[in-house]
Amino acid sequence: MSLVELSSQQYVQRLYIDHNGWLNGWLRQRLGCAHNAADLAQDTFVRLLNSSDNLATLRQPRAYLSTIAHGLMVNYWRRQAVERAYLDALAAQPEALAPSPEEREIIVETLLAIDAMLLRLPSKVRQAFVLSQLDGLTYGVIAQRLGVSERMVKKYMAQAMLHCLLLVQE
Known part of the structure; x- marks a missing residue:
């Protein structure tokens, strides 16, 4: 030391x-x-x-x-x-x-990891991901809500999915 x-x-x-x-x-x-x-x-x-x-x-x-x-x-x-x-x-x-109880603990840990991953995403990327995955909205509707193009929503989703893949690799 x-x-x-x-x-x-x-x-x-x-x-x-x-x-x-x-x-x-x-x-x-x-x-x-x-x-x-x-x-x-x-x-x-x-x-x-x-x-x-x-x-x-x-x-x-x-x-x-x-x-x-x-x-x-x-x-x-x-x-x-x-x-x-x-x-x-x-x-x-x-x-x-x-x-x-073991499965519950694994699920809670996974949810916490997803929550932490979402918090690391830029705001619009996070919003697009949540609107798509949790609310089931189409990219067109998400684009209108966020005030961006549908192409931008696709980029946001690609960025969010990349973070999900990195989370799975951890």
Whole structure:
């Protein structure tokens, strides 16, 4: 281990000692759950340990920590929303069609990966993809809704499909 890595780990250790209690409280206020707050605080410091940023130059460590924790909290809420939507859809199905807990976890993970992929797409590409795949609209109707040509919608769909293929390869 190099001296730079050692000093970075020592700095994260110092940040943890100085700010973990504050960060836990900050997250607990927003989440309303001490257990989830502790998990996200821990994830924040793990993210710091894996970071390539020069942490020793931080002037406002709490602002930096809260920014990282906020991003993790948004991801947590997004995951909760996807899981809740899936479980609501599942509850509407006959019990005989219900997947096993393992299958449910795989489905939720897949939905989260699709959600993350969609968020990486440019806005109009994402809209075209959702209108086509979820709403079943034709390219002509999508073009009218987005105010673009049908040829542009085809380009958007090609871009979205490429992202889907890359997701499958992961």
